[in-house]
Amino acid sequence: MALQMFGIPVSRGVAVGRAVLMSSARLDVAHYFVDPGQEEQEVNRLRSARAAVRDELQTLQTELPSDAPPELAAFIDVHKMLLDDPHIGRETANWIRRRRYNAEWALTAQLDVIARSFDEMDDSYLRERKADVEQVVERLLRALRGTQAIDGGAHGDEDLVLVAHDIAPADMMQFKQGVFRGFVTDIGGKTSHTAIVARSLDIPAVVGAREASRLIRQDDWVIIDGDNGLLIVDPSPAIVDDYRVRKQESELARQRLQRLRNTPARTLDGQSIELLANIELPDDCEAALRGGASGIGLFRTEFLFMNRGRDLPGEDEQFEAYRRVVQTMGGRPVTIRTIDIGADKPLDDGADYRDGEFTHLNPALGLRAIRYSLSDPAMFRVQLRALLRAAGFGRLRILVPMLAHARELHQTFAQLELARSELRAAGIEPGAVEVGAMIEVPGAVLMLPLFLRHFDFISIGTNDLVQYTLAIDRADESVAELYDPLHPAVLQLLAQAIAQSHAAHSWKDRPVHVSVCGEMAGDPQLTRLLLGLGLRSFSMHPAQLLAVKKEVLRADCSRLAPLAQAVLGQFEPEDQARALAALAA
Ligand code: PEP
Ligand code: MG
Numbered sequence: 001m002a003l004q005m006f007g008i009p010v011s012r013g014v015a016v017g018r019a020v021l022m023s024s025a026r027l028d029v030a031h032y033f034v035d036p037g038q039e040e041q042e043v044n045r046l047r048s049a050r051a052a053v054r055d056e057l058q059t060l061q062t063e064l065p066s067d068a069p070p071e072l073a074a075f076i077d078v079h080k081m082l083l084d085d086p087h088i089g090r091e092t093a094n095w096i097r098r099r100r101y102n103a104e105w106a107l108t109a110q111l112d113v114i115a116r117s118f119d120e121m122d123d124s125y126l127r128e129r130k131a132d133v134e135q136v137v138e139r140l141l142r143a144l145r146g147t148q149a150i151d152g153g154a155h156g157d158e159d160l161v162l163v164a165h166d167i168a169p170a171d172m173m174q175f176k177q178g179v180f181r182g183f184v185t186d187i188g189g190k191t192s193h194t195a196i197v198a199r200s201l202d203i204p205a206v207v208g209a210r211e212a213s214r215l216i217r218q219d220d221w222v223i224i225d226g227d228n229g230l231l232i233v234d235p236s237p238a239i240v241d242d243y244r245v246r247k248q249e250s251e252l253a254r255q256r257l258q259r260l261r262n263t264p265a266r267t268l269d270g271q272s273i274e275l276l277a278n279i280e281l282p283d284d285c286e287a288a289l290r291g292g293a294s295g296i297g298l299f300r301t302e303f304l305f306m307n308r309g310r311d312l313p314g315e316d317e318q319f320e321a322y323r324r325v326v327q328t329m330g331g332r333p334v335t336i337r338t339i340d341i342g343a344d345k346p347l348d349d350g351a352d353y354r355d356g357e358f359t360h361l362n363p364a365l366g367l368r369a370i371r372y373s374l375s376d377p378a379m380f381r382v383q384l385r386a387l388l389r390a391a392g393f394g395r396l397r398i399l400v401p402m403l404a405h406a407r408e409l410h411q412t413f414a415q416l417e418l419a420r421s422e423l424r425a426a427g428i429e430p431g432a433v434e435v436g437a438m439i440e441v442p443g444a445v446l447m448l449p450l451f452l453r454h455f456d457f458i459s460i461g462t463n464d465l466v467q468y469t470l471a472i473d474r475a476d477e478s479v480a481e482l483y484d485p486l487h488p489a490v491l492q493l494l495a496q497a498i499a500q501s502h503a504a505h506s507w508k509d510r511p512v513h514v515s516v517c518g519e520m521a522g523d524p525q526l527t528r529l530l531l532g533l534g535l536r537s538f539s540m541h542p543a544q545l546l547a548v549k550k551e552v553l554r555a556d557c558s559r560l561a562p563l564a565q566a567v568l569g570q571f572e573p574e575d576q577a578r579a580l581a582a583l584a585a
Contacts, residue, residue, distance in 0.1 A: 002232050002235045005211065008188070009225075010198055013247070014223065016222075017180075018220070019220045029104040029105065029108055031179050046093060061076045082133055088140075092110045107137055161224055164186075172201070181204075183203065184206050184224060187208060191467075192474055196541075205226055207477065260546050260550060271531075272536070273538065273552045274295070276297030285329060295329060295395075304321055315382045322386055322387055331395065335398075344475040380415055381418060385419045396431065398436070403451070438461045439461065448501070457514065459516070467483070486576065488576065498533050502534055517540075522540025522541050528560055
């Protein structure tokens with residue numbers, strides 16, 4: 001009987017494939033398929049790495065001082081023995097030959113198999129030998145780094161789905177190359193950054209599946225139902241067939257949506273709606289354009305800074321990335337957010353270059369986003385200068401995340417002014433930019449007039465607004481049930497922010513553009529509600545653009561406005577559900 005598990009659906013669609021189980025610590029190695037026919041060459045890479053490690057261990061042993069404790073020499077013997085053990089040599093080569101995994105991936109896959117069998121041992125001495133195997137594999141991975149990787153890229157014959165306890169957003173990024181057809185993690189919430197990246201990959205994903213990585217075994221057949229958050233392990237052929245049909249149907253539905261690509265996003269009552277894209281890397285612009293985006297509403301630049309150790313991108317490198325986005329978008333507005341490092345987005349998979357920073361007890365409430373940037377003004381100005389330079393090549397807007405204090409706002413503008421004068425001193429004329437504030441902290445909504453006075457536009461980050469209004473960690477699956485974008489308090493804040501922004505034109509010399517760039521904006525089930533609350537600009541993953549446009553085309557804002565107001569007044573769940581049903585009718 002097939003095993004079924006439920007988690008939180010975060011990225012839609014269905015994937016059917018063989019499970020690749022990987023421990024979080026191993027996800028940062030390269031994963032690619034070697035081209036057919038190149039398997040033996042890759043096995044040779046592995047062989048050379050083993051020879052190098054054998055030499056390394058031999059040298060270590062011969063250079064041991066005469067007074068070294070005898071256990072040390074014995075230790076090295078154990079490592080030499082493990083290196084020659086067929087479980088490491090032959091079995092790893094098998095992953096390369098059978099699956100065409102690159103050597104690093106094959107090694108970590110095999111390490112996970114070995115680690116599991118060690119975990120199941122009763123003998124605690126033997127259980128502890130797992131650490132020795134890990135050390136040997138670490139040495140091999142280091143040795144492989146010194147050898148020329150064989151370029152791959154072609155897909156294996158079978159579809160693969162990744163199952164891990166957790167995946168850091170930075171690690172998820174490397175899967176943009178498309179090795180896996182789906183993802184499952186034990187932990188995480190719907191708007192955790194790992195989930196957000198999975199969604200941007202447009203691949204079925206389920207997070208918060210608790211026991212999945214313990215119960216699913218390497219190579220098991222798994223169905224990931226990203227629409228319902230369901231996992232089916234070892235499904236019967238009939239179930240697989242059923243899901244294959246569903247997969248085809250959803251692909252057909254996507255193709256049908258493509259027809260809307262060039263249709264203007266206008267409601268039945270003639271309101272023009274701006275549909276913008278959220279991106280993580282410059283390459284994502286292609287998907288944004290394919291989805292018919294009228295611009296970029298959120299470029300999460302922190303992804304340029306991840307997996308870089310201490311080698312953070314300098315001004316020129318950043319400038320090139322920003323200029324590329326601005327130019328690719330060909331005159332459409334491009335909103336680039338200054339880095340939002342911290343919380344569940346550490347710089348380097350937990351090991352930040354400013355040591356110890358993420359050991360804070362409450363990282364989501366700690367040194368994050370603008371607080372992080374202002375704590376290192378020199379680094380902040382590198383980014384601001386790069387942005388101001390890129391602004392000379394198109395319509396660039398700078399967006400500042402997580403502001404809450406007037407002081408932060410004034411310091412940000414002071415740094416921006418300083419960045420401008422530094423550029424001028426270097427003989428470079430800074431480009432013109434609009435500057436916007438992200439509204440993601442309830443305190444910022446409650447003092448919105450201050451933000452409206454100083455900024456050209458605001459962008460409401462509902463992912464964090466929900467997190468901070470309801471005191472729910474957005475990445476914690478144990479409280480995921482309570483993470484509710486429709487909570488009456490969240491809706492009140494959202495409505496207030498939209499209405500006050502619209503009203504600002506009466507006391508400010510120009511209107512203040514307001515947009516929502518959190519996940520709510522990309523949820524077609526919420527489009528009517530947001531339109532009813534007066535929202536006219538939505539920013540979302542490129543994959544969501546056309547589904548939201550479909551809702552826009554069917555909507556009549558004049559009819560939705562009173563219905564949305566009626567939702568706002570409801571605090572009891574049943575009353576709210578009734579008001580929402582009227583809005584959907
Ligand atoms: C948000 O908080 O809604 C947002 C868009 O920013 P991020 O998801 O990157 O925190
Ligand atoms: Mg945010």
